[in-house]
Amino acid sequence: MELPRKVAVVGCGTVGASWTALFLAHGLDVQATDPAPKSEAYLLKMVEKALPQLAALGCTGKGRLTFTTELSAALNGADFVQENAPENEELKRRLLAEIDAQLPPEVIVAGSTSSLLRSRLIADCRHRERHITAHPFNPPHLVPLVEIVGESDAIMERAVAFYRSVGRHPVVLRREMPGHIANRLSSAVWREAVYLVEQGIASVADIDAAMAFGPGLRWAIMGPHMTYHLGGGDGGIRHYLDHLGPSQVRRWESLGQPRFDEATKQALVEGVAEEAKGRSIADLEAERDRMLILLQLMKKGAAPE
């Protein structure tokens, strides 16, 4: 199976810029496009910031980057499309139909949507099979997960091989689901975290610390199912389900259903400000990125096999 060598990145916001850097650092040429001419400067700035981070991860490829405001120019000769237009169903639907009409049917078109459904987005496309949702997790060049939804096993196999070739960890969903997997897990956690703020159980900073010094450490290593497998002792998940299943269900029933009323919003905003201790968003992002890089070096070095 031949891997793509020239990728069209359609939409150059945060996600598009991050994809661009990732592809370049793996030696792929990128033809980036965005209807807003000022996007080029943003893209270049973001790529310049991301490339040294990727180099720290051992990705020192030197793909060629071109930018154009003309969609058709970006698609010309591309053998893979990564689409990252704004999260607007009407807009994405039109855009995907346009891309679909211009490219030979064997070129995979991957869309980055987090909450829209593939089936609705490709409604106007002639070559349905080649369209997949391939949703990364922010920031895409530093978080390996890509969630993939499609309808053709052969296409998804090619997509999986492509994303693996750029160091990603693709996960294939058996059918579409709003929010896929990771955003749903994130929402589930945040709902309970907001509930604990709403109920005044602890400060925003302490709830965050409970995650980052507790379960978050384990979840960087293994997911929730495997975690409960180990929670069952020598009997594993079977033992857990038989003996602690009922108490887990009672816990589920006690989880909160918070609302974003003004008081809760205020508590969140003030709590986060207190936790940030004067650090700007850029400071916090830089800290996060540095740790994400170390985390992946660690996982690569320490993982068995």
Next chain:
Amino acid sequence: MELPRKVAVVGCGTVGASWTALFLAHGLDVQATDPAPKSEAYLLKMVEKALPQLAALGCTGKGRLTFTTELSAALNGADFVQENAPENEELKRRLLAEIDAQLPPEVIVAGSTSSLLRSRLIADCRHRERHITAHPFNPPHLVPLVEIVGESDAIMERAVAFYRSVGRHPVVLRREMPGHIANRLSSAVWREAVYLVEQGIASVADIDAAMAFGPGLRWAIMGPHMTYHLGGGDGGIRHYLDHLGPSQVRRWESLGQPRFDEATKQALVEGVAEEAKGRSIADLEAERDRMLILLQLMKKGAAPE
């Protein structure tokens, strides 16, 4: 404030043994007790395994360990009590009353319960204030979080200082809550993860991978509130709440309410077996522990300040 130097560890199962190793590696003497005589062998085996792990984290203290089946002998002269009896309200209630009656009122008695309420457990104690819940996260010697609930600020301050002195990250709850913070966040995530299995969206292994290669990486670094703060771009959490709050609430409403029926249990058991790829619980624990150690060395080295 003088820190404890001789800790009574009451109950020597997995949690008690892990606490014991942690205290010893910080140079504290431990008087361990368990009514089951065979607990001593288990305790020694666990401590022997944990001490090299703690040494890898730089904790090379040499506290003295004694074991006795007599509670009163273990309490004699102790200036801190870490209680880890089985999760049984009646049993813990009787045990705490016994401990309470034998120790001078200034000695802090910390219980490790995850789902029982402090207020009910100390119902028969005369010196209520000195009793706190101090719940660790498994395995306690490798995960820094300790969740603390009590009624006296002065006592909790002393407890916080103590746990910090043994390298823990204590989080104080403003009032008691079944499951505290971390287990509630864990339950919230698992509920959705089980729902996705129940619905056949992806394999158990893929759902776990979505966590460990996606949000889990970020949660090892920062908690859910801070994560959504960064999700709001330059406008932070305020911007997120104002613009994406409503879509988050819709996501919450779409989260699942799975049941542990036989089909779902079977899917979990088979899915975990597939994910484990023949690795035993002990293998998986060893992998997890190795990564937990690296993660903490990384966090210590890379964290600002």
